[in-house]
Amino acid sequence: EDKGWIRTADRAPMQALAAELKARTATTLFVVHSANSANNAGCAGASSLARDGSRRASSDDIGLEIPPELELKGAKLSSLTQAITPRIREKRVKVSRPATENRIEQVRSGIHQTYRQLPPPAQIWKSIRHKDFTRQIRNFLWKSMHNAHCIGKFWKHIPECEEKGICQFCPGETEDLEHILLTCQRPGRKMIWKLAEELWLKKNPTWPELSIGNILGCGLASFTGADGKPFKGNERLYRILISESMCMIWKIRCDCVIGKAGEPLSQMRSTTAGYMPLTTVLTSIVF
Ligand SMILES: [Zn+2]
Known part of the structure; x- marks a missing residue:
């Protein structure tokens, strides 16, 4: 988010997820499981769902709207690097070509x-x-x-x-x-x-x-x-x-x-x- 989501894969769902987390008033904790750990049923289930999703002919319509007060635009100057600065141009709206x-x-x-x-x-x-x-x-x-x-x-x-x-x-x-x-x-x-x-x-x-x-x-x-x-x-x-x-x-x-x-x-x-x-x-x- 500090880098304005530049060069972030799946930018739209990640932005929506960040907004969802910011909207929570309680502390959110994440537990990271290794794919090889004994308790990896959740990882296997997530992989299976992702695999099934990639094979579907059409995608679900998932709401990715972000409330304006939770949507931060632009990148922090302190986070900019030479690698991402030229990419700011990416964020211009692309003209679709039928x-x-x-x-x-x-x-x-x-x-x-x-x-x-x-x-x-x-x-x-x-x-x-x-x-x-x-x-x-x-x-x-x-x-x-x-x-x-x-x-x-x-x-x-x-x-x-x-x-x-x-x-x-x-x-x-x-x-x-x-x-x-x-x-x-x-x-x-x-x-x-x-x-x-x-x-x-x-x-x-x-x-x-x-x-x-x-x-x-x-x-x-x-x-x-x-x-x-x-x-x-x-x-x-x-x-x-x-x-x-x-x-x-x-x-x-x-x-x-x-x-x-x-x-x-x-x-x-x-x-x-x-x-x-x-x-x-x-x-x-x-x-
Ligand atoms: Zn011919």
């Missing part, structure tokens, strides 16, 4: 359907900066989260450019990101996913069904081993396979549409042969 919010919801829904987990938006933003991703993939994911690529509906309201929003390969289909990555008939797309699937099936029994939500959220892929513990190696393999495949499909699309505009379809098909060593590329990255 396209970004829709995409984040798509990713949350995709992750929930595939892995039975519902990550908060902050976790999704963190996942696209994973160290396993190249800078190029991070940039692609960031733009995708903001739906900021100049494709599909972007061209709809620009005079004389409306046809640029339609896929060159699939008559009448709007060329949005989901279409490009998952349903387009452009040569190369199906082959790339097939190779990625074959590589994955060499070490795993099943290949998760792909959706725009779970491929953009591949940084949050969650797999468990036979012992029920997280299988980190598999998660890394999947993260790299999906992100590299996704970016390769995007590159092929951009080469066709921007780099090689006007090229006959027969020649465009032959150019995809240049991407054939995908298995080699992915294998060298993953293993």
Whole structure:
């Protein structure tokens, strides 16, 4: 509270909790139990409730209103450090962007359907900066989260450019990101996913069904081993396979549409042969 709740995770519920405690007139005592102590039934119950909550599709509507007399605003000058002072700007009201919010919801829904987990938006933003991703993939994911690529509906309201929003390969289909990555008939797309699937099936029994939500959220892929513990190696393999495949499909699309505009379809098909060593590329990255 002295630091103005800057860089505090779950700031809103923590502020409401602090206000609740300040409203009490009696002394409040806390007892800290270690997770390994004999009397840890309460800790286990809390962990179980938290785990169940993270898997629910919707959250409860919890009142977080704070009475004005109990809400302290700003940070104490004596508590400021060089690390948190620049973060004061964070507290400005962020302007919501519907396209970004829709995409984040798509990713949350995709992750929930595939892995039975519902990550908060902050976790999704963190996942696209994973160290396993190249800078190029991070940039692609960031733009995708903001739906900021100049494709599909972007061209709809620009005079004389409306046809640029339609896929060159699939008559009448709007060329949005989901279409490009998952349903387009452009040569190369199906082959790339097939190779990625074959590589994955060499070490795993099943290949998760792909959706725009779970491929953009591949940084949050969650797999468990036979012992029920997280299988980190598999998660890394999947993260790299999906992100590299996704970016390769995007590159092929951009080469066709921007780099090689006007090229006959027969020649465009032959150019995809240049991407054939995908298995080699992915294998060298993953293993
Ligand atoms: Zn298409």
